Amino acid sequence: MLRVDLSKRLGEFSIEACFASEGRVTGLFGASGAGKTSLINMIAGLLRPDRGIIAIDGETLDDTTSQTHVPVHRRRIGYVFQDARLFPHLDVRQNLDYGRRMNHLAENSAQHTRVTDLLDIGDLLDRRPGKLSGGERQRVALGRALLSQPRLLLLDEPLGSLDEERKEEILPYLVRLRDEAGIPMVYVSHDASEMRQLATQIVMLQRGRVTAFGGAEVLPAAPERA
């Protein structure tokens, strides 16, 4: 379970968010500039809230009243960024292995195979990130986050930088991930149809405030395909 109750000022803008989600995939839905990325950066520990609490599964990660702040590298929260952020000096294999090495986890070839199969990246292992397509990069980034064995996975518009065709390429992998990987996820997007396909619970964010919480019914009416 993810529990968030916090406030944060960022210049003129402020975020005040309070919600608790049990969902397998918590969708953070809102227009760009609604504060979605700042909110998950706080969950990841990249940004500190001014006031409030962040906790997962009963463990407090941030609590401003007791000055608790677990640093980002000890949170074991995976993060898939919109721009993939693969390490350019490492090949795909080393990128995938990075989290395992940093967390001193034992090598687990079964897990490795499962993830590379799930994401169809087994053929890319010897390539450098510079030689991958946008969709491939995003799949490797997903695999890299999964293999660090996080207890929560944050996905910040992972399809945001891809064209329609590539989005259709990645979405099925995300659905498989939700149904097979068994790791709770927070999925950030401004795209209602992605939310419908993936999220089990939705937090609607507008101008830094939570304006609705619930199932797919909180999303705006059926998409108008242009």
Place this chain on the structure above:
Amino acid sequence: MFELSPTEWTAILLSLRVATVATLVATPLGIAVAWLLARREFWGKSIADAVIHLPLVLPPVVTGYLLLLTFGKRGLVGAWLAEHLGIVFAFRWTGAALACGIMSFPLLVRPIRLSIEAVDRRLEQAAGTLGAAPWQVFLTVTLPLALPGVLAGMVLGFAKAIGEFGATITFVSNIPGETQTISSAIYSLIQTPDGDTAALRLVVVSILIAMAALVASEWFARRALQRLHGN
């Protein structure tokens, strides 16, 4: 005519030794300083930056004299080092290495700082979310990506150290076999009657070393770009 005499060889080898030691000792320090300047905000940062660049703009004889006052036998630091650690800089090749290290430090730090600044901080954040502690982020992401800049800085620093003259001769004088580097050997030769050809030979050697250093540093800079783009 092209045969190098034993004295000339001694000067060349001494220069290489002085420059190598100066570069190897200065590099870890240079990386630390470059990282602080590139990634941290602290009180007095612009003063620190100015002090590091001072040897570049001060007359070398001033730097050499300051070294003599500080690290000379009766200097504040020099006396202490000699008494407690047995390290003597005055009129030794180690003093030449110290002078060269300080004179070349700004040239060493600059490319390293620029290459650390060029490393995408978002990659460092990503490493953090994968469980890397800050020092691990530095060793596995920042430093490898900045490595070509580090090598470029080392090459430039080395080339500067090889050619250093003013501070070295002021601080440790011009003793053949101990502190007489290529530069001070050339200086002695052109003041000696019939020293012209020997001086010319050392001039050619200097030019060759400097050219090699520039080519190497350019090559490392190109590698840096490739590395950052992940090809």
